[in-house]
Amino acid sequence: MLPKLLLLLCCLISGYAQATVKSSSMKDCFRGPFSSYETWKKTLASKKPNFNEKAFKWAFPEEKYSRIRQALDCYDFTYEVDGLTIEGYYLAPKERQTKLPVVIYNRGGNAEFGYVMFAKKLLLQADLAQAGYVVIGSQYRGASARFIKNNGADEFGGADVDDVTALVDVLPDIPMADSSRIALVGWSRGAMQSYLAAKGLSGVKAIVSIAGVADLEKELSWRPKMENVYRGRIPDYDNNKSAALAARSVINWLDELPDAPVLLLHGSEDKRVNPEQSHLLAAALDKVEHKNKLVIYEGDNHGLVNNRQAMQQEVIAWLDEYMK
Secondary structure, eight states: OHHHHHHHHHHHHHSSOOEEOOGGGOEESSOGGGSSHHHHHHHHHHHOTTOOHHHHHHHSOHHHHHHHHHHEEEEEEEEEETTEEEEEEEEEESOOSSOEEEEEEEOOSBTTBTOOOHHHIIIIIHHHHHTTOEEEEEOOTTSSTTTOTTOOOOOSSSTTHHHHHGGGGTGGGSTTEEEEEEEEEEETHHHHHHHHHHTTOSOEEEEEEESOOSOHHHHHHHOTTHHHHHHHHSTTGGGSHHHHHHHTOGGGOGGGSOSOOEEEEEETTOSSSOTHHHHHHHHHHHHTTOOEEEEEETTOOTTOTTSHHHHHHHHHHHHHHHHO
16 A cells, blocks of 8 residues: 555656656667568558559658658657556657757547557658657557557546656657757647646647647537547546546636647648637637737648648747747
8 A cells, every 4th residue: 555655645746647668668660661661662562452552652752751761760669657558759860969859749539549650750740850859759548559458548638648748757768858848749639638738747838739629518519429539538427527528628727838839720621620629729828818829721621731831830930939
């Protein structure tokens, strides 16, 4: 009983869960089927009967793969949080003269849906790393249960937020990371993770929300099917619905956010998260005089597929302004 009480006391003192990572768990992302462009392409072709080589080369040209591999370090690792084994990863420039600011990237989805595959690391996250940031992210508990027995369960903004805040304990294993300068960048559900994590982290200088949710109850009235996710992930959901959704909705506790400027990006035709969510949050932040900027990409969807380059430039400019 005493060890459990001591563990609880440590967590209360620190404000967030502690993480441990063994250096031996660090594995190069560019390994196995990703060790070369050709092996990556051949592996996909062998596993996907309808593999479209032309579309693959358009999305991931060999020149892009080679440039990223030459410029960046990329490592997958496991770390321990709340007695669970969680997967994480980071990307960072190979060439660096000084300590670099850190971006904690929070993915969307739930459980294994939205798991950050190799290809996804080569998109916005690689862009941010090439712009001079250490980019670190968690797969969240419950995402890796197929191959990690002690992986826990996703609570969609519950205890899994510990998996985000605990990443700061991994940063000492990344020599170029400056943990005094942290930004939180989240996409979809990841924006909720960012807001929740921001309450327990120090050194947060900027927040970026891409297609994010600010009020889960209002979002549920617009997209009722999300209740299946909430019920399946949030503990004791049916007996605690209103309180659980309110606790995960930043619009209810803006005063608990750090004094970090918030960038809100959203597509006007987003069918997964109503763009009104970003409008509502921008208005609420304005009301309490919390610095923010709202950008709506007309005609674009949840993935901002028509404005990827503009979105990337917007995010990097925001981070450069407040992090460097």
